[in-house]
Amino acid sequence: MTIDISGWMIPLDPQADAVDYFLLSADEPCCGGCVPRNPLTSIEVQMAVPLAPQAEALALRGRLVRLIDDPAGWRYRLVDALPLDPPRAPQRRFSRRAFLASGAAVGLTACAPGRFAGYTEAHAETTQTTQTAQPAQSETAPVWQAPPGTLTIDMHSHGGRVIVSRNPVIGANRPFIPLAAPMRAGGMNVICLAIVTDTTVTRVADNRKRFEAWREPQPGELYALGQTEFLRAHQLVEREQIRVVTNTASLTEFGPQGPCAIISAEGSDFLEGQVDRVDEAYTKHQLRHLQLTHYRVNELGDIQTEPPVHGGLTDIGVQVVQRCNALGIVVDVAHGTYDLVKRAADTSTKPLVLSHSALATHPSARSRLITPDHARVIAGTGGVIGVWPSSGSFRDLHAMDEGVKRMADVVGVDHVGLGTDMLGFISPPVFTSYKQLPDLASALLLAGFSQTEVGAILGGNYLRVFQASVG
Numbered sequence: 001m002t003i004d005i006s007g008w009m010i011p012l013d014p015q016a017d018a019v020d021y022f023l024l025s026a027d028e029p030c031c032g033g034c035v036p037r038n039p040l041t042s043i044e045v046q047m048a049v050p051l052a053p054q055a056e057a058l059a060l061r062g063r064l065v066r067l068i069d070d071p072a073g074w075r076y077r078l079v080d081a082l083p084l085d086p087p088r089a090p091q092r093r094f095s096r097r098a099f100l101a102s103g104a105a106v107g108l109t110a111c112a113p114g115r116f117a118g119y120t121e122a123h124a125e126t127t128q129t130t131q132t133a134q135p136a137q138s139e140t141a142p143v144w145q146a147p148p149g150t151l152t153i154d155m156h157s158h159g160g161r162v163i164v165s166r167n168p169v170i171g172a173n174r175p176f177i178p179l180a181a182p183m184r185a186g187g188m189n190v191i192c193l194a195i196v197t198d199t200t201v202t203r204v205a206d207n208r209k210r211f212e213a214w215r216e217p218q219p220g221e222l223y224a225l226g227q228t229e230f231l232r233a234h235q236l237v238e239r240e241q242i243r244v245v246t247n248t249a250s251l252t253e254f255g256p257q258g259p260c261a262i263i264s265a266e267g268s269d270f271l272e273g274q275v276d277r278v279d280e281a282y283t284k285h286q287l288r289h290l291q292l293t294h295y296r297v298n299e300l301g302d303i304q305t306e307p308p309v310h311g312g313l314t315d316i317g318v319q320v321v322q323r324c325n326a327l328g329i330v331v332d333v334a335h336g337t338y339d340l341v342k343r344a345a346d347t348s349t350k351p352l353v354l355s356h357s358a359l360a361t362h363p364s365a366r367s368r369l370i371t372p373d374h375a376r377v378i379a380g381t382g383g384v385i386g387v388w389p390s391s392g393s394f395r396d397l398h399a400m401d402e403g404v405k406r407m408a409d410v411v412g413v414d415h416v417g418l419g420t421d422m423l424g425f426i427s428p429p430v431f432t433s434y435k436q437l438p439d440l441a442s443a444l445l446l447a448g449f450s451q452t453e454v455g456a457i458l459g460g461n462y463l464r465v466f467q468a469s470v471g
């Protein structure tokens with residue numbers, strides 16, 4: 001169905017000169033940090049030709065596609081879109097009523113009241129300072145000078161749209177998006193590029209806050225999905241000319257030269273309980289970072305977002321940890337319950353990683369956040385916890401720096417890292433592009449960390465664990 005539709009552009013990469021992918025919001029964006037929290041307030045847009053970011057409302061013509069179980073939770077996508085020229089919509093104060101009347105009955109809900117008239121100007125300000133309340137800091141913000149030998153490493157990323165689509169029509173044909181260019185632009189040297197192997201049996205839960213498993217996989221189904229996902233990861237890195245690093249020597253040699261990836265898996269569902277498949281993934285797919293569980297209670301253990309079934313890590317989970325230790329694979333216990341983490345820590349002879357989470361301020365059941373004790377178990381192994389830029393925890397990048405500081409206060413700065421979970425969120429996070437890395441580093445300096453400590457948080461600590469685990 002070809003439609004005309006108007007709204008405000010919300011680019012995921014607001015610093016780009018031209019974008020071919022963005023969100024179109026029914027409501028004028030509130031402020032730089034305000035991206036739609038609810039998939040019902042906006043639609044995805046893929047342009048036929050790239051368009052410069054626009055502060056004003058704009059009108060587009062394109063083909064409207066209804067999305068089924070989109071990983072990000074979006075309901076509609078406008079594809080092959082072109083700007084209507086001259087714009088049919090008024091340039092300012094384009095109303096929600098007009099948006100609804102313009103062709104797509106997309107079931108929109110209201111956003112918070114506006115604080116800024118124009119999104120782009122407001123965002124330009126916030127991306128320099130990360131604090132809308134203190135714009136003067138853009139002139140005085142300290143610049144992080146990476147100490148010699150520092151590597152920046154994202155402990156958890158689905159960048160480039162490596163994961164297959166939940167929409168069975170798109171599936172493994174999901175188009176990639178650029179990855180190396182934003183890494184270069186922001187100075188991100190290395191990412192742990194994480195495939196996901198429970199995608200076809202998980203969906204966005206009714207509360208739209210997280211994913212949940214909704215059916216049992218067929219025997220062999222998740223192994224096959226793993227093969228597809230590993231293939232996509234390798235296709236992506238080849239397309240993007242990103243070098244896969246498989247040991248500390250290649251990491252430290254190639255990391256400073258250009259974008260590198262450590263092949264990772266979020267969830268060990270593709271093992272289907274067969275421990276020897278860890279060896280296969282190590283050899284055949286260059287897997288060097290394995291997260292035991294994800295959104296499905298699998299053969300390895302319990303997850304934070306579902307009631308416990310196994311009492312933590314299973315005996316198979318123990319064997320997988322031992323196999324990772326023996327082969328040289330980083331063990332990641334993100335999404336696992338506290339009981340799982342404790343048994344993993346007792347089992348592992350190498351430091352553990354918890355790649356993406358944050359400290360809970362109010363404990364709540366089935367939360368992906370962690371308690372100080374949970375964090376201390378990781379630190380007790382010599383490991384690292386990646387702070388996660390979830391908009392549920394942090395309203396903007398500055399708040400995220402405070403979150404990093406709180407984590408460092410609990411476990412010590414040597415045990416804190418960055419796990420952006422790039423392109424893995426239902427609601428857009430506060431760190432949406434690697435181009436924001438200098439802003440994040442600058443805000444960490446403002447939060448009181450030294451230049452060296454920022455280097456440890458942004459990569460040095462993970463490097464230490466990788467070296468200990470992989471060799």
Ligand SMILES: [Zn+2]
Binds near residue numbers: 335356
């Ligand atoms: Zn995750």
Ligand SMILES: [Zn+2]
Binds near residue numbers: 158421424
């Ligand atoms: Zn993830």
